[in-house]
Amino acid sequence: MAMIELEFGRQNFHPLKKKSPLLLKLIAVVFAVLLFCEFLIYYLAIFQCNWPEVKTTASDGEQATREPVLKAMFLADTHLLGEVLGHWLDKLRREWQMERAFQTALWLLQPEVVFILGDIFDEGKWSTPEAWVNDVERFQKMFRHPSHVQLKVVAGNHDIGFHYEMNTYKVERFEKVFSSERLFSWKGINFVMVNSVALNGDGCGICSETEAELIEVSHRLNCSREARGSSRCGPGPLLPMSAPVLLQHYPLYRRSDANCSGEDAAPPEERDIPFKENYDVLSREASQKLLRWFQPRLVLSGHTHSACEVHHGGRVPELSVPSFSWRNRNNPSFIMGSITPTDYTLSKCYLPREDVVLIIYCGMVGFLVVLTLTHFGLLASPFLAGLNLLRKRKTR
Numbered sequence: 001m002a003m004i005e006l007e008f009g010r011q012n013f014h015p016l017k018k019k020s021p022l023l024l025k026l027i028a029v030v031f032a033v034l035l036f037c038e039f040l041i042y043y044l045a046i047f048q049c050n051w052p053e054v055k056t057t058a059s060d061g062e063q064a065t066r067e068p069v070l071k072a073m074f075l076a077d078t079h080l081l082g083e084v085l086g087h088w089l090d091k092l093r094r095e096w097q098m099e100r101a102f103q104t105a106l107w108l109l110q111p112e113v114v115f116i117l118g119d120i121f122d123e124g125k126w127s128t129p130e131a132w133v134n135d136v137e138r139f140q141k142m143f144r145h146p147s148h149v150q151l152k153v154v155a156g157n158h159d160i161g162f163h164y165e166m167n168t169y170k171v172e173r174f175e176k177v178f179s180s181e182r183l184f185s186w187k188g189i190n191f192v193m194v195n196s197v198a199l200n201g202d203g204c205g206i207c208s209e210t211e212a213e214l215i216e217v218s219h220r221l222n223c224s225r226e227a228r229g230s231s232r233c234g235p236g237p238l239l240p241m242s243a244p245v246l247l248q249h250y251p252l253y254r255r256s257d258a259n260c261s262g263e264d265a266a267p268p269e270e271r272d273i274p275f276k277e278n279y280d281v282l283s284r285e286a287s288q289k290l291l292r293w294f295q296p297r298l299v300l301s302g303h304t305h306s307a308c309e310v311h312h313g314g315r316v317p318e319l320s321v322p323s324f325s326w327r328n329r330n331n332p333s334f335i336m337g338s339i340t341p342t343d344y345t346l347s348k349c350y351l352p353r354e355d356v357v358l359i360i361y362c363g364m365v366g367f368l369v370v371l372t373l374t375h376f377g378l379l380a381s382p383f384l385a386g387l388n389l390l391r392k393r394k395t396r
Contacts, residue, residue: 021375022371022372022375025371025375026368026371026372029364029367029368029371030364030368033360033361033364036360037357037360037361038096038100039100041352041357042100042101042104042351042352043104043108044352045350045351045352046101046104046105046108046109046349046351047108049108049109049336049347049349049350050347051071051109051336051338051347052336052337052338052345052346052347053338053345054069054338054339054340054343054344054345055340055343056068056069056340067188067340067341067342067343068187068188068340068341069187069338069339069340070112070113070186070187070189070337070338070339070340071109071110071111071112071113071336071337071338072111072112072113072114072115072336072337072339073105073109073111073113073114073115073334073335073336073337074114074115074117074247074300074321074334074335074336074337075102075114075115075116075117075321075324075334075335076116076117076118076119076249076301076302076303076321076322076323076324077117077118077119077156077302077303077305077321077322077323077324077325077328078098078116078119078120078121078139078323078324078325079119079120079121079122079158079323079325079327079328080095080120080121080122080135080138080139080142081094081095081122081123081327082121082122082123082124082127082131082135083123083127083131083134084123084126084127085122085123086122086123090327093326094325094326094327095138095142097325097326097351097354098142098324098325099141099142099143101324101332101351101352102142102143102324103144105334105349106145106146106149109336109349111149111336112148112149112150112186113149113150113151113152113186114143114145114149114150114151114152115152115153115154115191115193115247115300116143116151116152116153116154117154117156117247117248117249117300117301117302117321118153118154118155118156118157118158118159118196118248118249118302118303119156119157119158119159119249119302119303120139120153120156120158120159120178121135121139121158121159122158123135123158124158124159124160124161124170124174125157125158125159125160125161125162125165125170126161126165132173136177150184150186152179152181152184152191152193152247153178153179154193154194154195154196154247154248154249155171155174155175155178155195155197155249156197156249156302156303157197157249157250157303159174160174160195160197161197162197162279163197163198163200163202163204163207163278166197166198166206167206168205168206171195171198171206181193182194182213182214182217183217183220183221183239185239185240187340187341188240188241188242188340188341189240189242189245189339189340189341190221190239190240190242190243190244190245191244191245191247192214192217192221192244192245192246192247192294192296193247193248194214194246194247194248194290195210195248196248196249196250196282196286196301197249197250198210199211199250199282199283199286199289199290200278200283200286201278201283201285201286211289214290214293215293217294218293218294220239221239221244221294223238223239224238224239224240224241225241225243240341241341242297242341242342243295243296243297244294244296244297245296245297245298245299245300245339245344246290246294246296246298246299246300247300247301248282248290248299248300248301249301249302249303250280250281250282250301250303251280251281251282251301251303251304251308251318251320252281252282252287252290252291252299252301252310252312252318253275253277253281253282253283253284253286253287254275254281254308254310255274255275256271256272256273256274256275257270257271257272257273257275257304257306257308258271258272259308259310260306260307260308260309260310260320262307263331264306264307264322264329264331264333264348264350265306265307265308266304266306266308280303280304281303287312291312291313291316296316297316297344298316298317298318298319298344299312299316299317299318299319300318300319300321300335301318301319301320301321302320302321302323303320304320305322305323305328305329306320306322306323306329307319307320307321307322307333307348308320319335319346321334321335324351326354330353330354330355331350331351331353331354332350332351333348333349333350333351334348334349334351335347335348335349336348336349
């Protein structure tokens with residue numbers, strides 16, 4: 001009787017013993033793929049990015065001086081999903097992607113300042129006070145940064161609404177969190193941050209106030225460049241003499257993306273579609289005002305979710321920054337800028353492609369199926385099949 005019970009115990013033990021190695025293999029494969037796709041792949045992609053070189057010496061008459069270099073990151077259109085249109089799985093997937101990409105970029109590249117060019121949120125234009133607080137908390141967690149790194153944000157149409165949806169409450173709510181400053185100067189470099197949604201030119205209260213603020217900033221910049229020491233500049237401190245960098249959500253006026261190229265430009269079938277003023281791009285009038293007021297050396301914008309480089313008046317370059325989120329692009333990216341008071345150089349850093357990550361996961365599922373079937377003898381092991389084939393050839 002004891003012998004029978006012992007034999008029965010041995011029969012039950014073998015299946016468990018057979019399953020344990022398989023389970024460990026499956027867990028190891030899943031863990032390795034998750035580790036790579038959710039963490040390591042971001043380091044692999046961003047490790048290939050380097051700050052562009054820029055000339056750091058400026059001649060002042062006969063004397064050459066070494067200029068400080070500011071390392072700046074520019075990204076756009078993060079579109080954090082809200083409670084109305086945001087599915088929980090979509091939120092989890094895309095927000096994790098942006099958080100890992102941003103935190104990895106901070107750790108590897110160590111920028112001094114990060115600019116986000118609007119459309120931080122997807123539903124800021126209609127979110128309730130409670131939903132807004134939740135969205136802001138998620139943003140602050142995802143884009144957390146050390147105290148020595150500055151984070152600057154400009155408003156987009158999804159943050160405060162299109163012109164016809166915008167009101168004082170939404171603008172003040174946004175500026176309470178992200179500041180209302182229009183001018184940021186550091187290391188001798190001036191950045192003008194424009195609420196481009198409020199440049200509709202119809203004389204609305206917010207539009208008039210925004211234009212008045214920009215005119216005041218323009219006056220201060222012009223005084224610093226053209227009339228240093230003049231009494232008409234007022235008693236305040238003078239700004240650096242460098243021409244400003246213009247940062248905004250809407251691009252300056254252009255007819256379409258027909259002249260845009262590159263792997264992250266708009267799809268070919270969309271490039272010839274005409275842009276609508278004050279919806280896709282700023283109006284001609286507003287664009288001319290900004291160029292006349294500020295005479296910028298560079299313009300950076302977002303909104304289109306695709307890359308494009310154009311020159312206004314044949315001399316002022318504008319770069320449209322692609323979306324930072326997989327929700328808007330399969331191949332998101334951000335801009336790295338090495339900037340001095342007299343010069344700048346830009347380069348682009350690509351994030352992992354979403355389709356590559358999905359292919360890796362699909363390959364993992366297929367591998368797990370093959371591994372399981374082979375383990376239970378339902379599918380011949382490729383290794384054993386190859387070994388048997390070699391043996392047959394040797395016996396011939």
